Amino acid sequence: MSTATAHSRIEALGLCLPATVQTTPQLAALVPGLGDVDIEKITGITERRVYDPEPDAGEDSFGMALAAARDALRSSRYEAADLDIVISASITRFKDGSRFTFEPSFAAMLAGELGARSAIHFDVSNACAGMMTGVWLLDRMIRSGAVRRGLVVSGEQATRVAQTAAREMTDSYDPQFASLSVGDSAAAVVLDVSVDAADRIHYIELMTCSEYSHLCMGMPSDRTPGISLYTDNKKMHNRDRLKLWPRFHEDFLAKRGRTFAAEEFDHIIQHQVGTRFIDYANQTAEAEFGTPMPDSLSVVERYGNTATTSHFLTLCEHLRAGDARPGATYLLVPAASGVVTGALSATLTNVGV
Amino acid sequence: MGMIITAAATALPDRSAPASVVDLAGRAARGALARAQVPASSIGTLINVGVYREHNTFEPAMAALVQKEVGINLDYIADPEPAAGFSFDLMNGACGVLNAVQVGQALLDTGSTERLLITAADVHPGGDARDDVDYPYADLAGALLLERSADPDAGFGPVRHYTADRPTDVEGYLDTATMGRQGRTAITVRRESDHAERLAEFAARAAADYAREFDIDLDRTLVIGPATTADGVGAQGEPHTAAPVLGYLTATDGVRHDDHDHDHDQFLFVSVGAGPSAACALYRPEGR
Numbered sequence A: 001m002s003t004a005t006a007h008s009r010i011e012a013l014g015l016c017l018p019a020t021v022q023t024t025p026q027l028a029a030l031v032p033g034l035g036d037v038d039i040e041k042i043t044g045i046t047e048r049r050v051y052d053p054e055p056d057a058g059e060d061s062f063g064m065a066l067a068a069a070r071d072a073l074r075s076s077r078y079e080a081a082d083l084d085i086v087i088s089a090s091i092t093r094f095k096d097g098s099r100f101t102f103e104p105s106f107a108a109m110l111a112g113e114l115g116a117r118s119a120i121h122f123d124v125s126n127a128c129a130g131m132m133t134g135v136w137l138l139d140r141m142i143r144s145g146a147v148r149r150g151l152v153v154s155g156e157q158a159t160r161v162a163q164t165a166a167r168e169m170t171d172s173y174d175p176q177f178a179s180l181s182v183g184d185s186a187a188a189v190v191l192d193v194s195v196d197a198a199d200r201i202h203y204i205e206l207m208t209c210s211e212y213s214h215l216c217m218g219m220p221s222d223r224t225p226g227i228s229l230y231t232d233n234k235k236m237h238n239r240d241r242l243k244l245w246p247r248f249h250e251d252f253l254a255k256r257g258r259t260f261a262a263e264e265f266d267h268i269i270q271h272q273v274g275t276r277f278i279d280y281a282n283q284t285a286e287a288e289f290g291t292p293m294p295d296s297l298s299v300v301e302r303y304g305n306t307a308t309t310s311h312f313l314t315l316c317e318h319l320r321a322g323d324a325r326p327g328a329t330y331l332l333v334p335a336a337s338g339v340v341t342g343a344l345s346a347t348l349t350n351v352g353v
Numbered sequence B: 001m002g003m004i005i006t007a008a009a010t011a012l013p014d015r016s017a018p019a020s021v022v023d024l025a026g027r028a029a030r031g032a033l034a035r036a037q038v039p040a041s042s043i044g045t046l047i048n049v050g051v052y053r054e055h056n057t058f059e060p061a062m063a064a065l066v067q068k069e070v071g072i073n074l075d076y077i078a079d080p081e082p083a084a085g086f087s088f089d090l091m092n093g094a095c096g097v098l099n100a101v102q103v104g105q106a107l108l109d110t111g112s113t114e115r116l117l118i119t120a121a122d123v124h125p126g127g128d129a130r131d132d133v134d135y136p137y138a139d140l141a142g143a144l145l146l147e148r149s150a151d152p153d154a155g156f157g158p159v160r161h162y163t164a165d166r167p168t169d170v171e172g173y174l175d176t177a178t179m180g181r182q183g184r185t186a187i188t189v190r191r192e193s194d195h196a197e198r199l200a201e202f203a204a205r206a207a208a209d210y211a212r213e214f215d216i217d218l219d220r221t222l223v224i225g226p227a228t229t230a231d232g233v234g235a236q237g238e239p240h241t242a243a244p245v246l247g248y249l250t251a252t253d254g255v256r257h258d259d260h261d262h263d264h265d266q267f268l269f270v271s272v273g274a275g276p277s278a279a280c281a282l283y284r285p286e287g288r
Helices: A024-028 A039-043 A061-075 A106-114 A130-143 A159-168 A177-181 A244-255 A275-289 A307-320 B021-036 B062-070 B096-109 B195-213 B240-257
Strands: A008-016 A021-023 A047-049 A085-088 A099-103 A120-125 A149-156 A185-193 A200-208 A216-220 A227-231 A267-270 A328-333 A340-348 B002-011 B045-048 B086-091 B115-122 B140-149 B155-163 B170-175 B188-191 B221-224 B266-273 B277-284
Touching: A008 A061, A008 A130, A008 A307, A008 A340, A021 A024, A024 A039, A039 A177, A039 A275, A061 A106, A061 A149, A061 A185, A085 A106, A085 A130, A106 A120, A106 B155, A120 A130, A120 B096, A130 A149, A130 A185, A130 A200, A130 A307, A130 A340, A130 B096, A149 A307, A159 A177, A159 A227, A177 A227, A185 A307, A200 A244, A200 B062, A200 B086, A244 A275, A244 A340, A267 A275, A267 A307, A307 A328, B002 B021, B002 B096, B002 B115, B002 B155, B002 B240, B021 B045, B021 B062, B021 B115, B021 B140, B045 B062, B045 B096, B062 B086, B062 B115, B086 B096, B096 B115, B096 B140, B096 B155, B096 B240, B096 B266, B096 B277, B115 B240, B140 B240, B155 B195, B195 B266, B195 B277, B221 B240, B240 B266
Parallel strands: A085 A120, A085 A149, A267 A328, B045 B086, B045 B115, B221 B266
Antiparallel strands: A008 A185, A008 A200, A021 A047, A099 B170, A120 B086, A149 A185, A200 A340, A216 A227, A328 A340, B002 B140, B115 B140, B155 B277, B170 B188, B266 B277
16 A cells, blocks of 8 residues: 555635525515425525626626636635646536537546646546535545645535526425526635645545435436426435445544544534525434534534535635634544444644635 | 556447446446456445536436446445445546546555446437437447556556537437436537547547657557547447546457567547547557
8 A cells, every 4th residue: 555645735725606695585476386385494595695697798608607616716825737636526517508518528628728638537426425525535635645746626506506406496395396406606725735634624424325225316308498406305314325425434533543522523504405404413413422413513504415515615704704713623524425424533724725 | 556457348238228327337347346356345445537427417416326226345344354445426527437437546556446347328218229320439348447557557547638629519418408308318419520530630639738748659559549530340330438448448358369469569549529628648568
């Protein structure tokens, strides 16, 4: 086994958020089939950002990803030409307005636009765990010595599924209900070699419990022109699914002679599905680990479920707020269709934001 | 440490039902596992590198659906032993397999997995590539099972990527502005009229650069290039992301049966496609 590099670290973060805010009452007004169902009460989401459909606004998935990547590089010690690898993780792969792109890879086109001409490039697709999967791969490639530094980026025009849901939904039990919780955004993260425990990804471990891979499917609608997301919320987020992460994480720690409490995380960032989901996930984990959860960071109230970008959007907003303690330790927990879950543990001190 | 191909397999649709990535990749994967005589539960990581898929599905990863089809570590709570499985899609057009080989080397190097399964499956979203004259690819899947070799000289060498300094010749997309209600069955693959010549030239240049960088003796090297047809396995159309798997199986079969090839003790994988992107990797079988 190679031991060329023991650890990676988060070096810089970047974001792109559309300026347009859509409140939940404004969204509800577009969903006549839903009657007086209180979307805000169910999801805890007050508002979300929505892309500008004008092509010149550059707010398709690709344009937002490019803006987030440039934002991250502005805060990074590296320039695009320094990157050894660019990984793109968008689920909604819209470019040139309305083209849902399959090839070339977004990563190839982003690397070209950024000027990362010699970078390895590929896309990963792993539902809402896409950026986390990209970070997992980049961490392994840095640790193996294959690359020294790289960029993971994602841009999501997620509200396109909300538009379809608004047209087609007839009640709150509709499998498209979850589509009303999404928001548009892009995020980017630069990783490089960690030489200081004060800036370090201690571990990132992911798993897919594919028994439940059919519970959330995204594809074009066959009823109206648009893309759709069909989710069995009840089964997807039931208590057994929520136990997957604590059991997996606890076993991982136990193999190293450690416990969750001994990790002394300062903050936890759950996938930003909705406020009730985050509370329920933390309550389930408290029962499973037998210890209180750390301070739970959340931006879902303002931005909705931003899919792949959720954790890094939340982290970047937290760091930009300026009240983060240097040397604080963060736990990021994905929860994605597949079903994918896991844990990323990192200490952050000097992250460019 | 070398990373070797333990087994490889391909799968074609039987046409009794619409072609499906989940079905084809699942069958190719099971074929590779059967040849290697290893259980599905021993697969730590599954990477699917296919680009085109049934219904233009974009969530979840097709790899998760393939993982379920193959029966790899389905539910960690119900069955946490021997270990959790992890799967995801990696997409980079025709270069996907070599990208997966490269990340696979990092996963084996860091002890993140003991066995890696790569599936490369493409189907027309409508279920039959033969029904769309403008779609160039075959409904076809390939699978590679990769693991460590005790032989330090065996397995894949470094993977190198090459980018041409010009716009892409090839694009594949769903135009949601014009798809109407046909989004689950429509797909556009647009290629410049002379793309084949330019990509072939690019592939040849990449292979030459790779051979020069690593001082490869081409006289003892069989090049597994970007095949233009999959006729040899009974598929109509180009093999697309499965081309390296198909090429590897054809090459190993040829080396076994053709006395003229007895001097070829290593392979050079060469992929080229949309981007334009090319990738090369040397492969040395065990015991050569």
